[in-house]
Amino acid sequence: MNKIKDAKYLPSLSAEEKDEQQKAFKVSVQNSVAENIEKMKKVPNRPKAMEYFDQIADFFGQREKEIRDVKAQGGKVIGYGCMFVPIEFIIAAGAIPIRIDSGFYSPAKLGDQVVPVEVCPVVRSMIGLGMANQYPYLEMCDVLISPNTCDGKTKGFEVLNDSFPIWEMNVPRIKDSDHAKKFWLDQIKELKEKIEKLTGKKITGKGMRDAIEITLKATGASRRLQDLRKGPPVISGRDAMLVDQMSFFDDIQRWTEKTNLLCDELEKKAKEKLYVAAETTPRILMTGSPIIWPDCWKVPNLIEDGKPQGLIVADEFCSGMRVIYDAVGVDETTNNDMLSAIAERYVMPCTCPCFTSEEGNKDRMDKLETLIKDYKINGVVYHVIRGCHLYAMEYMRLKRVLEKTNIPMYYLDTEYSREDSGQIKTRMEAFLEMLITKTENDDLY
């Protein structure tokens, strides 16, 4: 493990300042969580199984205590920055994987002291968290794994290195060539060794197999939930997104169990026709920069609580549907094949715009087209957080693809603040109204 040396970026805060920040953070986060859950509870026919996820969604609640207990008994917690880190290894080594993402508005202001405001607020907010150590999940991490994907995350974790040991991973930008595969596989092997060293437990073939089985089941549950969203509106987009996001830090097996319970309930609801919105509600696909619990719930709240109302039936976020959508396909249970299967699962099917190829990020366009077809989408909301260049730059390509199929798309750029809520609300309502008129017209002709 690399030792923490002199701070390179972060200013050192005094103990009082830190304490103050921590208190302020706790209050603001708890308010925000409560407020958002309150809004989601107002959705008619909300499934009862969501109560469990509401509990987990509290950052200072049950799950935090559980992890603290494990840590007190000598367990390790490994944080990771992007969805490129194979949690199978972490599970197989008996550690707890936690994905570190920051959807908190207040720490972003703190981050402004270190990096310019042009930097994407997800990263600024994360840096703010690293400064005052307010976020319990980040604080509990023994090490952070940072896959170098977008510029923001790459440098953001470099800054965080002042407070935490970091393991960097080099993600190949062109993923489907033989040398990229080999390059990535080497990193995966190295990471495996590092995790073994940290936890002091060897990752055996059996351990890997069990871990893969666990994640495959989770993938199954996640896919089951997504499949249910293809039909009539039985779950609100926010609820589904919350479920997906709770897999960031929840015990993955318990999460699977609870998600399956939720799906059972939703199936019943679909039969009884207890819908969360009218069937004619415009069906929205959201894509673009990640929407992270709790503060980023601003936009989905505006869509689903607005008048007219929209329903998010699908999303293509690395914080949503994509989190555990892909599967580890083991062909032979030899160690080599399992390692390649794990390595390939995290990079090859990923539609993150940090990848390119001779055909650009065609996989993402194909995926979005399929989603639009399968989920009977009426309109697309392209969510871009200011400073997220990769998603912003792919907008035009998607626009041109969608023009062919005549699906309207709305480009929504926003910041980590509530100031633009009013403006977004007006524009969102106009977009939804347009969708309704368009569907009516389409029905006429």
Added chain:
Amino acid sequence: MLKITRWKLVSQILSFLIIVYLGYLGIRMVQWHNFILVLPTLSCHFLDQRIANCFIYVVQDLLGSGWKDKYTTLIFPIICFVILGVIFGRAWCSWVCPIGFIQDLSTRLRKYLKISHYSLSEDLKKASVYSKWFFVIYLIIISVGIGIPHFFLKAYQYDLILPFCQICPGKQIYTMLGGRFSQVLRVDTITTLTAVMGYLAVASFIFYVVTTAFIRRMWCRLCPMAIFLGYLNKISFLSLRKEGKRCTKCGICLRSCPVQVKEVYEEKEKERIDPSTCILCYRCVEMCPEKDALKIGFLKSTIAPSTYTRFLKSTAVKITKGKRRMPVEQN
């Protein structure tokens, strides 16, 4: 049943019994007038009792003796081969052929022993295609040569008869299956030429055994029959179809393909995946986690699409019901 591999195993066992042992139960040579059934799969003439002939054997036999009747005897075998090939394409290799079945059994044993397999590099893959052509040209030239009167090869006709069958590893395997163990790996040293052919046969058998142990379906990449069936693959009724837009390019199909067909992973535009190297074993279909991305097609209908449930059944990691104890508790 969701697992395609299981269906395939059933088909392979049945075909093995039919092709190899049905002859011993008294059923001889399926024929119509003088025309004997020709199979586009290895039904070896080194087996005393068999129900049909191997296409490659028939071609060599008739080329070697067909000078007089202007090779017209070849018409029926070719028609028979083309009809069977057009219906099933190279599925003959993966679902029927006993030599392929033995390779699959060897793979099962290797998997059980948890030994990793060896993948051919792109260069070696290309070389395997060339060697297929080499075998085809070799068998045609020699067979035709020994049939032409007064041609110099005619003098060696008893040594060089059936030039490919002599060195095909199937010869040794079928001699064993037929129970004539004394003749396995026997080298005739009557003349230098027979000795050379004998040693080549031994070498090819050793090559088959060694490569089969570590490379999946190695012989299928060299078999001369694969060249002809490969062309029929492009028009066969039974086919492999892909919906490119649904493909996430996760690469599972490429990794699980026994003959390393790259097209199934790379192709996003064409609906039909029909490279001549594909043996239509449909391992990719059962291993594809995306719904409807890959399909088994027959003419215009779909026999089986890929689904996540099928994937869970087919992946090597067993999915048990209920909760699995976290590995942390085992340590």
